Amino acid sequence: MKVKQAASQLEALGKPTRLEIYRALIRAGENGLAVGALQESLNIAPSTLSHHLKTLIISGLISQERQATTLICRANYNSMQDLVNYLVSECCVDQSVGTTSMCKPTPICKDC
């Protein structure tokens, strides 16, 4: 993953409104949620919700599938996985030899 794409995804999650949207989709699992259901449960203006969904879609974090007149939104779990991996993948690689790893006792990278 390139830094620009990772930043785009992190920025997409960096506003409370969009983070709530995303977490609702994470909670929903593979069933996803309709735009209308999101709008009702989060209580934000339809145009605002649409705007935020677009941001999340462009970043690749979520996707939509049309079912008749409703649009089902789903979190893209692979994107989240890739993003987390990107954040921790180079953990400690520049660290001098012989020092204790920062990653213990709660390692964020598999090599530490």
Added chain:
Amino acid sequence: MKVKQAASQLEALGKPTRLEIYRALIRAGENGLAVGALQESLNIAPSTLSHHLKTLIISGLISQERQATTLICRANYNSMQDLVNYLVSECCVDQSVGTTSMCKPTPICKDC
């Protein structure tokens, strides 16, 4: 973790410049990096770097320790761990029973 704090940390990582700063510190491990070393390797104006470091510090993602005239910056690994946990912690909890979990074959939550 509250949504506002998580969003603050994600937003802090959501600009390429700050993400590069953060990743440099992740790579540096527990030794950390001086502000001046960051400035030289990333080639950004000192005032801009200072501004971004402040954002990262306020969000809790990094911290600084003074060593004589230089300030050593370090990534706060626990914060990253908490943030990742927050993102995936409620994965699939609203999902209907009987459906296959989205979390396979690359689970992002330990329960799936």
Added chain:
DNA sequence: ACAGTATTTCTAGAATTACCGAAATAGGTA
């Protein structure tokens, strides 16, 4: 105290973003 290096604060302009109401579009159905 003074000089020197390291870093932050101040200031300001350009650019981006959030937000929402109103109008427009997409798809389904009678």
Added chain:
DNA sequence: TACCTATTTCGGTAATTCTAGAAATACTGT
């Protein structure tokens, strides 16, 4: 076709943010 529901696009305002040069501050060593 005409209508209905679901969702997006448009238009505009207010607020935030990025960026960096110049000045100010923090700390050390002499």
